[in-house]
Amino acid sequence: LRRVRVHLGARSYPIRIAPGLLGRVGEETRTLSRASHAFLLSDANVHALYGPAVERSLRKARFRVTTFTIPPGERSKSLASLRRVYDAFVEAGAERGTLFLALGGGVVGDLAGFAAATWHRGAPVVQLPTSLLAQVDSSVGGKTGVNLPAGKNLIGAFHQPAAVLIDTTCLATLPAREYAAGLGEVVKYGMIRDRRLFRLLEERAGAVARRDPSLLGRLVAHCCRIKAEYVAADERDLRGRRAHLNYGHTFGHAVETATAYGRYLHGEAVALGMIAAETISRRLGRTTAGDGGRLLRLLETLSLPTGGVRRAPEELLPLLWRDKKAREGRLRIVLTKGIGSASVSESVSRPLLLRGLREICGSSRSGRA
Numbered sequence: 001l002r003r004v005r006v007h008l009g010a011r012s013y014p015i016r017i018a019p020g021l022l023g024r025v026g027e028e029t030r031t032l033s034r035a036s037h038a039f040l041l042s043d044a045n046v047h048a049l050y051g052p053a054v055e056r057s058l059r060k061a062r063f064r065v066t067t068f069t070i071p072p073g074e075r076s077k078s079l080a081s082l083r084r085v086y087d088a089f090v091e092a093g094a095e096r097g098t099l100f101l102a103l104g105g106g107v108v109g110d111l112a113g114f115a116a117a118t119w120h121r122g123a124p125v126v127q128l129p130t131s132l133l134a135q136v137d138s139s140v141g142g143k144t145g146v147n148l149p150a151g152k153n154l155i156g157a158f159h160q161p162a163a164v165l166i167d168t169t170c171l172a173t174l175p176a177r178e179y180a181a182g183l184g185e186v187v188k189y190g191m192i193r194d195r196r197l198f199r200l201l202e203e204r205a206g207a208v209a210r211r212d213p214s215l216l217g218r219l220v221a222h223c224c225r226i227k228a229e230y231v232a233a234d235e236r237d238l239r240g241r242r243a244h245l246n247y248g249h250t251f252g253h254a255v256e257t258a259t260a261y262g263r264y265l266h267g268e269a270v271a272l273g274m275i276a277a278e279t280i281s282r283r284l285g286r287t288t289a290g291d292g293g294r295l296l297r298l299l300e301t302l303s304l305p306t307g308g309v310r311r312a313p314e315e316l317l318p319l320l321w322r323d324k325k326a327r328e329g330r331l332r333i334v335l336t337k338g339i340g341s342a343s344v345s346e347s348v349s350r351p352l353l354l355r356g357l358r359e360i361c362g363s364s365r366s367g368r369a
């Protein structure tokens with residue numbers, strides 16, 4: 001069992017990471033909650049795989065259990081499905097003291113977290129993340145919400161979970177592309193904060209590909225520790241500190257928008273975004289060609305895209321300003337200084353932005369430098 005604590009005063013909470021933890025959810029949450037009623041939200045894929053074991057464990061710990069499942073996929077992070085979730089709460093007789101549990105990827109976590117945040121003005125939620133992205137990123141930090149047709153995550157609240165329980169064995173059933181996309185975020189943590197994590201990925205690439213549970217426990221714990229540190233320093237994303245987590249994301253979001261969220265998974269777009277950012281860091285003399293080469297090779301080893309977006313860089317350029325993190329028209333680009341340290345720049349020139357975009361737009365990897 002690995003433990004990480006998110007230090008937020010009265011809102012502090014534990015992250016526990018262990019193989020097989022989903023079968024012990026009941027006893028683990030009993031130590032945190034005296035609730036009699038547990039409401040489990042999941043998606044149909046994840047529930048079919050892990051729902052019954054979690055329910056059994058909760059019942060064994062003397063919870064009355066209600067389950068509600070949503071269809072898998074981003075479209076379930078909507079006001080319409082939120083409404084259905086509230087209706088299910090009412091039908092199940094949920095109260096303020098009901099313990100909510102989110103079993104699934106980031107979609108379930110964000111939706112269940114927001115539903116709990118707004119139910120009776122705030123009810124406790126335990127996150128049980130099952131995708132790699134959710135385990136290393138979305139389940140920690142308290143950002144919850146749903147999408148509007150006008151944009152992603154436009155409705156939301158900060159609502160820290162009561163606990164995060166991570167079972168790394170369940171990553172075995174994650175589709176290969178989803179797994180690789182989650183690794184994109186893991187690489188990001190290495191780039192901005194932890195060169196040892198980056199090296200661990202390089203050296204244990206085979207075990208990473210095999211999804212070795214004990215190595216995954218180490219990797220996930222590394223990432224949670226880093227995320228927890230940023231969250232503790234800047235819970236509401238106001239001080240610019242949490243902005244480092246946006247490394248690769250300004251470019252990545254532009255790629256996602258230009259391809260209408262159809263071609264790349266988020267973590268894949270982040271991989272492309274890191275290549276663009278790294279190109280700029282190198283041009284500014286902050287990193288070496290060697291670091292850039294290591295990033296490129298690692299992403300390729302992990303089956304992540306590093307180029308070939310096949311869009312004109314000039315088409316992507318204006319999309320950079322649509323990023324939520326652009327304040328009053330000023331772009332804030334996260335750059336690295338070598339592997340393992342990051343800073344924000346508000347003065348990257350347009351030609352340099354285009355240079356970064358050109359790196360990922362072409363289909364060929366030649367002509368770098």
Ligand SMILES: NC(=O)c1ccc[n+]([C@@H]2O[C@H](COP(=O)([O-])OP(=O)(O)OC[C@H]3O[C@@H](n4cnc5c(N)ncnc54)[C@H](O)[C@@H]3O)[C@@H](O)[C@H]2O)c1
Binds near residue numbers: 073105138139140174
């Ligand atoms: N709150 C935050 O801080 C934060 C951070 C990053 C991303 N997000 C959000 O997270 C969402 C994306 O999360 P995601 O990538 O986990 O997507 P997801 O929740 O849609 O899960 C991806 C797919 O994998 C399936 N799946 C999940 N775990 C599985 C398992 N163990 N075995 C088999 N299949 C499994 C799901 O059913 C789904 O089809 C986005 O909505 C994004 O906005 C939130």
Ligand SMILES: [Zn+2]
Binds near residue numbers: 137185249266270
């Ligand atoms: Zn991300």
